[in-house]
Amino acid sequence: xxxxxxxxxxxxxxSFTGVRRMDLDIADEEFLVLLGPSGCGKTxxxxxxxxxxxxSEGEVVIGGEVVNEVDARDRDVAMVFQGYxxxxxxxxxxxxxxxxxxxxxxxxxxxxxxxxxxxxxxxGDFLDRKPGALSGGQRQRAALARxxxxxxxxxxxxxxxxxxxxxxxxxxxxxxxxxxxQLRITTVYVTHDQIEAMTLADRIVIMEKGVIRQIGTPDEIxxxxxxxxxxxxxxxxxxxxxxxxxxxxxxTAPGLVAACPPDxxxxxxxxxxxxxxxxxxxxxxxxxxxxxxxxxxxxxxxLTLRTGETLFEVKxxxxxxxxxGAPVKICFDPERIYFFDxxxxxxxxxxxxxxxx
Amino acid sequence: MEKxxxxxxxxxxxxxxxxxxxxxFCLVPILWFLSIGFRPRTEIITPEPIYWPTFSLDxxxxxxxDWPIFDYLRNSVVAVTGSVVIDxxxxxxxxxxxTRYEYRGRDDIGFYILSTRMMAPAIVAIPIFFLFRNMGLxxxxxxxxxxxxxxxxxxxxxxxxxxxxxxxxxxxxxARTDGAGDLRILWEIIIPACLPxxxxxxxxxxxxxxxxxxxxxxxxSTKSAYTMSVALANFTGGSDGVIYNAIALVSFLAFLPIxxxxxxxxxxxxxxxxxxxxxx
Amino acid sequence: xxxxxxxxxxxxxxxxxxxxxxxALRRRSSAxxxxxxxxxxxxxxxxxxxxxxxxxxxxxxxxxxxxxxxxWIPVGFDNYxxxxxxxxxxxxxxxxxxxxxxxxxxxxxxxMALAFFAYRDALIRVWRIVFLMPMLFMxxxxxxxxxxxxxxxxxxxxxxxxxxxxxxxxxxxxxVWLARSTLIxxxxxQWTPFLFIIFVAALQxxxxxxxxxxxxxxxxxxxxxxxxxxxxxRPVIAVAVVLRGIDITTMFTNVFILTKGTPGGTxxxxxxxxxxxxxxxxxxxxASAAAVVMLVVTILAAQLVVKRAFRSGKA
Numbered sequence: 013x014x015x016x017x018x019x020x021x022x023x024x025x026x027s028f029t030g031v032r033r034m035d036l037d038i039a040d041e042e043f044l045v046l047l048g049p050s051g052c053g054k055t056x057x058x059x060x061x062x063x064x065x066x067x068s069e070g071e072v073v074i075g076g077e078v079v080n081e082v083d084a085r086d087r088d089v090a091m092v093f094q095g096y097x098x099x100x101x102x103x104x105x106x107x108x109x110x111x112x113x114x115x116x117x118x119x120x121x122x123x124x125x126x127x128x129x130x131x132x133x134x135x136g137d138f139l140d141r142k143p144g145a146l147s148g149g150q151r152q153r154a155a156l157a158r159x160x161x162x163x164x165x166x167x168x169x170x171x172x173x174x175x176x177x178x179x180x181x182x183x184x185x186x187x188x189x190x191x192x193x194q195l196r197i198t199t200v201y202v203t204h205d206q207i208e209a210m211t212l213a214d215r216i217v218i219m220e221k222g223v224i225r226q227i228g229t230p231d232e233i234x235x236x237x238x239x240x241x242x243x244x245x246x247x248x249x250x251x252x253x254x255x256x257x258x259x260x261x262x263x264t265a266p267g268l269v270a271a272c273p274p275d276x277x278x279x280x281x282x283x284x285x286x287x288x289x290x291x292x293x294x295x296x297x298x299x300x301x302x303x304x305x306x307x308x309x310x311x312x313x314x315l316t317l318r319t320g321e322t323l324f325e326v327k328x329x330x331x332x333x334x335x336x337g338a339p340v341k342i343c344f345d346p347e348r349i350y351f352f353d354x355x356x357x358x359x360x361x362x363x364x365x366x367x368x369x
Numbered sequence: 370m371e372k373x374x375x376x377x378x379x380x381x382x383x384x385x386x387x388x389x390x391x392x393x394f395c396l397v398p399i400l401w402f403l404s405i406g407f408r409p410r411t412e413i414i415t416p417e418p419i420y421w422p423t424f425s426l427d428x429x430x431x432x433x434x435d436w437p438i439f440d441y442l443r444n445s446v447v448a449v450t451g452s453v454v455i456d457x458x459x460x461x462x463x464x465x466x467x468t469r470y471e472y473r474g475r476d477d478i479g480f481y482i483l484s485t486r487m488m489a490p491a492i493v494a495i496p497i498f499f500l501f502r503n504m505g506l507x508x509x510x511x512x513x514x515x516x517x518x519x520x521x522x523x524x525x526x527x528x529x530x531x532x533x534x535x536x537x538x539x540x541x542x543x544a545r546t547d548g549a550g551d552l553r554i555l556w557e558i559i560i561p562a563c564l565p566x567x568x569x570x571x572x573x574x575x576x577x578x579x580x581x582x583x584x585x586x587x588x589x590s591t592k593s594a595y596t597m598s599v600a601l602a603n604f605t606g607g608s609d610g611v612i613y614n615a616i617a618l619v620s621f622l623a624f625l626p627i628x629x630x631x632x633x634x635x636x637x638x639x640x641x642x643x644x645x646x647x648x649x
Numbered sequence: 650x651x652x653x654x655x656x657x658x659x660x661x662x663x664x665x666x667x668x669x670x671x672x673a674l675r676r677r678s679s680a681x682x683x684x685x686x687x688x689x690x691x692x693x694x695x696x697x698x699x700x701x702x703x704x705x706x707x708x709x710x711x712x713x714x715x716x717x718x719x720x721w722i723p724v725g726f727d728n729y730x731x732x733x734x735x736x737x738x739x740x741x742x743x744x745x746x747x748x749x750x751x752x753x754x755x756x757x758x759x760x761m762a763l764a765f766f767a768y769r770d771a772l773i774r775v776w777r778i779v780f781l782m783p784m785l786f787m788x789x790x791x792x793x794x795x796x797x798x799x800x801x802x803x804x805x806x807x808x809x810x811x812x813x814x815x816x817x818x819x820x821x822x823x824x825v826w827l828a829r830s831t832l833i834x835x836x837x838x839q840w841t842p843f844l845f846i847i848f849v850a851a852l853q854x855x856x857x858x859x860x861x862x863x864x865x866x867x868x869x870x871x872x873x874x875x876x877x878x879x880x881x882x883r884p885v886i887a888v889a890v891v892l893r894g895i896d897i898t899t900m901f902t903n904v905f906i907l908t909k910g911t912p913g914g915t916x917x918x919x920x921x922x923x924x925x926x927x928x929x930x931x932x933x934x935x936a937s938a939a940a941v942v943m944l945v946v947t948i949l950a951a952q953l954v955v956k957r958a959f960r961s962g963k964a
Binding site: 383384387388391392394395396398399401402405413414415417418458459460462463465466467469470472475478480481482483484485486487488489490491492493494495496497498499500516518519520522523526551576579580582583586587597598599601602611613616617619620623624627628631632635638639640642643644646647648 | 683685686687689690692693694696697699700701703704705707708711759762763766767770776777778779780781782783785786787788789790791793794796797798801802803804807838842843846847849850851854885888889892895898899901902905906919920921923924927928933936937940943944947948950951955956958959
């Protein structure tokens with residue numbers, strides 16, 4: 013129901029710049045995730061959309077209207093907070109009713125809307141309780157119901173799941189995505205958890221130090237990272253990044269030799285994901301190292317190798333067993349090796365048209 | 370091997386000796402006080418102190434007959450309650466402003482408010498006396514109400530401020546995006562959430578107001594403004610000298626409601642007494 | 650999740666009714682926005698200025714006059730000059746420091762000792778209420794109890810005689826140190842609880858794990874208290890002592906009822922000095938000059954000590 017645009021938005025706090033020159037276009041009904049480490053400006057960006065912070069420069073546009081001067085209360089956005097932000101002195105029913113009351117929605121209509129919203133998050137039986145009497149997951153669902161009840165133009169979610177335990181988090185994730193698809197309300201979601209970002213987003217915006225590093229679908233972000241920051245941030249365990257030298261189509265680093273496009277040379281960082289490596293017993297291999305650690309997760313086994321000064325992680329077979337210190341050889345998937353300029357971190361592409369950008 | 374006690378250096382005898390003797394030091398004067406209140410006037414000032422007096426309701430009779438106790442009580446209640454109401458009306462918005470907004474001069478304003486707590490009553494006593502005289506407010510309960518409110522306003526602001534600081538900012542952001550304006554957020558979200566702080570501040574302000582002495586002494590001169598606190602001091606005039614049993618009785622009666630109030634806010638007491646600087 | 654699908658369809662139908670948003674978006678006035686926090690704090694500040702700035706200015710103004718009933722005669726700095734050479738004024742200042750200093754030091758030590766023994770005790774709730782009680786009595790009434798005990802009723806003398814420390818009666822108003830000690834004891838009895846309550850709360854709310862770690866390291870309780878607990882609650886101690894210190898230097902009620910400054914002005918505090926000059930000898934200009942001096946000291950103390958204590962206390 014609403015498209016959101018940020019045009020040239022800057023946010024400064026005194027001499028510190030929280031967000032620098034940001035342009036962002038969020039389509040109607042899109043689920044957009046702002047992802048980045050803490051302090052990267054993602055929450056500030058969301059708060060500017062909400063109207064809780066004013067941009068120092070630039071324009072925030074919601075539904076075609078510049079809303080810089082419009083107070084948060086009049087923007088028709090609903091927000092879900094990390095700490096739930098339920099009003100402690102009100103029952104859950106009263107909490108969900110609050111935004112309706114503030115918007116002057118007739119008493120006769122309120123009850124049906126509240127019950128419907130509570131049903132959507134399966135909280136129908138808890139309406140009389142105070143927030144203090146609910147569990148973390150229930151509280152978060154109450155906060156969702158409060159956001160959903162008035163059918164806003166925009167949903168804003170600020171790390172809504174990070175106070176929940178891991179199991180609850182994944183079930184809430186599904187629920188949030190389902191709700192968003194069902195209500196088809198433009199949603200901006202802030203998180204530092206890349207799994208959340210990958211699973212929820214239509215598009216992900218990766219930010220660092222107030223700057224957008226890459227915008228793309230989860231698949232693009234994963235398989236076509238724009239720089240070492242994105243490459244290292246996405247994926248668990250993250251992509252291996254090894255600094256070395258490239259010359260005449262050969263990349264070399266201590267314990268590592270790999271083929272690289274002939275037009276790449278100089279100080280280069282090679283990147284390869286643990287899942288794109290293979291342990292080999294003989295034959296040619298890119299990397300040789302000694303076993304440093306073995307971590308079976310049940311589903312698979314992660315193997316950490318030491319080559320020279322660096323640690324290198326590899327996804328091995330589920331039943332793979334290694335002795336500490338044993339020599340191991342690793343082969344890379346040639347289609348899935350990335351090269352970056354060590355100096356700038358920027359991705360170097362031999363054949364620009366190859367990947368799905 | 371020697372079996373050690375669980376906590377080393379923990380001498381229980383010493384501990385209870387110290388705590389017990391201080392408890393005695395606290396309680397004996399109170400009990401003695403009580404015994405003064407219920408003894409005949411003839412057994413108060415004697416060549417040898419009397420430790421086991423005859424029980425008597427002399428003081429009661431004196432209070433009810435000769436002493437306009439209900440006037441004093443009414444004055445105390447009106448002046449104290451009124452002052453607390455003024456403090457809350459002025460103090461809650463001020464505390465809200467000091468906690469929830471960023472603006473130039475905020476910290477200086479906050480410190481100015483705090484620093485009025487440091488002002489000795491004697492410094493301003495004379496000007497205040499003249500001020501009220503010129504306004505025709507001498508010997509008036511309203512003057513007392515105004516002055517008590519002023520004396521305690523800094524305490525009220527700082528205590529409430531401390532509790533407001535504990536309310537997560539998110540709560541306010543949520544209310545704002547839900548469509549509430551500043552005053553409504555204050556009224557519907559912030560005030561309910563810091564109610565313990567408001568109650569603590571009120572109780573402490575009330576106790577200080579009940580006990581206020583110097584200003585009351587200057588402003589009140591007849592039973593139309595005498596509060597309990599100063600009326601006691603004037604229980605000394607006349608040919609009878611100090612009427613100790615009446616004083617003891619009255620102050621014991623005043624002690625009981627204060628004790629109840631304090632027990633009610635016990636958990637918040639240290640925070641209140643330090644104007645919010647200590648979270649107990 | 651089947652439930653969600655069912656209700657979802659219904660909810661989709663509602664939005665148009667739920668949102669009357671056809672009117673233009675309300676723009677906020679930035680001037681009002683900026684002024685709003687000032688407007689909230691202004692009434693309190695104006696009210697306080699009324700009892701600080703106005704009286705302060707009035708006192709300064711009055712301190713340059715000789716006030717005789719309704720007649721005001723300008724005398725320039727005479728009041729201050731006289732004050733400077735007035736031994737009674739210096740005596741009052743000294744008395745305030747001596748009586749206040751001794752009482753404050755004793756209260757601190759006693760309150761800390763009591764807190765040390767009480768805060769881990771099973772009966773802590775009992776101790777708290779019992780120790781608190783003296784603070785809840787009206788100070789003026791308490792002053793009378795002590796007056797009766799020390800002077801009029803001679804109870805203290807009698808008790809001391811019974812345990813054989815003295816013979817005859819002590820005249821508590823006739824001796825400098827006896828008179829001062831009555832004020833100190835009275836203050837001690839009523840206000841040690843103030844510090845005790847705060848110290849205990851601070852000790853109880855400190856991080857237990859640190860103490861436990863020290864215990865596992867083999868430290869004794871006194872050692873833990875001295876080396877671990879005490880340093881941790883130092884900011885709290887600072888705030889409490891500063892607040893108590895301020896109140897003690899404005900001591901008036903006890904002096905007014907118990908000693909009236911006797912003997913020979915050795916128990917007269919600054920507050921009582923100002924009161925006596927103003928309301929007993931009606932020398933208002935002179936009293937105001939003394940008040941101005943006290944005001945200056947207060948402002949200095951507030952800037953230097955209180956600000957720092959409260960800054961660190963908030964941590």
